[in-house]
Amino acid sequence: MTTQDTSRPLEVACPQCRKKVLWSAANPYRPFCSKRCRLLDLGAWADESHRIAGEPAMDETDLDALLARADQDGEPS
Numbered sequence: 001m002t003t004q005d006t007s008r009p010l011e012v013a014c015p016q017c018r019k020k021v022l023w024s025a026a027n028p029y030r031p032f033c034s035k036r037c038r039l040l041d042l043g044a045w046a047d048e049s050h051r052i053a054g055e056p057a058m059d060e061t062d063l064d065a066l067l068a069r070a071d072q073d074g075e076p077s
């Protein structure tokens with residue numbers, strides 16, 4: 001039987017740039033190599049779901065209109 005040394009750092013490839021990174025508690029961005037790569041990956045995900053949701057421009061226009069209306073109604077003149 002072989003004894004597994006669990007304290008030995010595991011090496012993984014960053015999903016974003018494929019750079020080899022150590023999977024350790026010292027790396028808060030694991031499995032990514034850096035904060036930049038993690039943000040890039042999250043950004044790609046958000047971008048995709050945004051597109052799948054559809055009509056993002058319409059939603060923003062609606063929100064603007066609602067905010068403008070709330071502004072007028074909420075203001076005691």
Ligand SMILES: [Zn+2]
Pocket residue numbers: 014015016017018019032033034037
């Ligand atoms: Zn990376």
